[in-house]
Amino acid sequence: MNETLKKKRLATVWLGGCSGCHMSLLDIDEALIALVDRVDLVYGPLVDAKEYPEDVDICLVEGAVTNVENLELARHIRTNTRTVVSFGDCAVTGNVTSMRNRIPISDLLNAVYHEASAPIGVEALKVLPALLKKVIPLHQAIRVDLFLPGCPPGSERITAALNALLDETELDLQPHMRTFG
């Protein structure tokens, strides 16, 4: 296959977010069909790959960086990805995920796990990665190449951003297409 026609390697990642941005990605409707002709989806909640691969062209990162696992993965993504996109408000601003920043971690864990009963009782703490003292937006953890705000970003924004990334052109969103919230 000609080098210029080679499919781009696309990954999507779900950090501290609600997966709404991924739902919105699925909501781009028929544009998905055009997308699969142009990309190989190599990692993310939508595919069965255990390890983040090497040599990824584009990664859409949903969610804020909330715990040490997120932080490690974010750094790993940066090392192995050409273009990292902050995908949605949680990645861009911290958004709802960062509303816990005003509450001490011990109080949070007590309220959510120690004082709660199954299915999220105290035994869940055994597998919970250590929380960062403060939730941070992705660009405060790693260098980010493109910001796509929105909670979630609408299908028009996602399509425009993906097309620009795949065509390797500058993304020029109109003001109403780049609002937070």
Place this chain on the structure above:
Amino acid sequence: MSVITLTINGELVSARSGQNLLEAIRDQGIKLPTLCYLDGLSTRGGCRLCLVDISGYPRLQTACTTTATEGMVVVTHNEKINRYRKMILELTFAERNHTCAVCVSNEHCELQTMAAELGMDHVRYDYLNPQLGIDISHEKYGVDHNRCILCLRCVRVCDEVEGAHTLDVRHRGINSRVITDLNRLWGESESCTECGKCVEVCPTGALFDKGMSVGEMKKKTNFLRRILDGREKNQWNR
């Protein structure tokens, strides 16, 4: 009415003598961003977004608090000014907890719109995440200090238009808070006339009608010009 001539972005233009520079600029169809300015209220130069370069001045000036004068040479947009405006917005977002997605004013917010218009797509500063309160003791209205940008339109409209001066500010700088009466709960205020003008002029979701959910709070400020014209031009006299 005498007319003056000044230069805005390299073009010779005329303005009314004594006219505020912000209005003179906007009269030329130039979009100059503001958040604290509201036609009809006194000006205070609080939001800093209308910063312009005026020849002869050592630093940028807020157009809203500057009087246009004869021969003034003004630049409203350049690389430096645009960069400063973006920084100002980023600092505003970092200072309090503006979580657009869960705000009563989502999609109807002047701060949110301004960020998109000025191309502020992320905040480079650390978010301060301050611990701020909400006062919903009033029967009809609420104040969420997390969303407040200290534009003080509410304070001015309460004093200058309604004449109640229920609202004011305590502390200084980043610690400033809009208060009711002498820092009493809004619901216990004796001076508040419950007119709701403060809520309508608030550019964000800081002041809201109680019972509003995410994105439901829409505000209208057109009442202001109508009241002031009626008052100042005696349109109400028969």
